[in-house]
Amino acid sequence: xxxxxxxxVALEPHQESWSDAYDAEVARLTDAVGGRVERxxxxxxxxxxxxxxxxxxxxxxxxxxxxxxxxxVPPLETRGYERRPDEVEGRVFLAKGPPENRTCYLSVxxxxxxxxxxxxxxxxxxxxxxxxAERYASLKRRLAARYPESRDRYTAEKGAFVRDVLDxxx
Numbered sequence: 001x002x003x004x005x006x007x008x009v010a011l012e013p014h015q016e017s018w019s020d021a022y023d024a025e026v027a028r029l030t031d032a033v034g035g036r037v038e039r040x041x042x043x044x045x046x047x048x049x050x051x052x053x054x055x056x057x058x059x060x061x062x063x064x065x066x067x068x069x070x071x072x073v074p075p076l077e078t079r080g081y082e083r084r085p086d087e088v089e090g091r092v093f094l095a096k097g098p099p100e101n102r103t104c105y106l107s108v109x110x111x112x113x114x115x116x117x118x119x120x121x122x123x124x125x126x127x128x129x130x131x132x133a134e135r136y137a138s139l140k141r142r143l144a145a146r147y148p149e150s151r152d153r154y155t156a157e158k159g160a161f162v163r164d165v166l167d168x169x170x
Contacts, residue, residue, distance in 0.1 A: 002055050003101040009144045009154045011052040018046040022057055025104055032079045033072050037061045038111055043119050048126045052137055057104040060119055062111045069108040081106060091115045118166055125165050136161060
């Protein structure tokens with residue numbers, strides 16, 4: 001089951017149904033934005049087998065340099081997505097579902113951008129290194145218990161771990 005109120009943190013054990021939900025969401029997104037997206041990537045913790053996660057899909061839509069990410073916003077808004085403020089350079093961020101039950105986060109970025117490279121590199125590191133994945137899962141559980149009503153704090157406190165993983169790949 002997908003969905004979580006905005007701003008809160010609750011982790012669920014990994015569910016095989018998340019992969020099916022991702023496939024279904026990509027089909028809906030493809031209907032909405034057609035050939036303007038080069039490809040979609042399942043990212044975030046729901047994309048890592050065995051990883052506990054907030055029950056919200058993270059989808060990355062990749063566009064080429066000739067397609068401004070902001071051009072996708074109007075058709076996505078007609079499909080239930082809401083553009084959200086974002087401080088990440090090179091990304092347009094949208095959320096699906098009402099604030100009391102967010103089900104999908106959609107990031108639109110250019111292929112090969114820093115956001116694209118870092119997001120997929122972190123996901124792939126977790127997928128290929130079980131020890132790293134377990135350390136991250138343990139951190140997520142501790143932070144979720146500490147900050148169940150503060151997603152901002154939860155996310156910020158995971159930042160050093162993520163940055164360390166990304167720095168080690170360079």
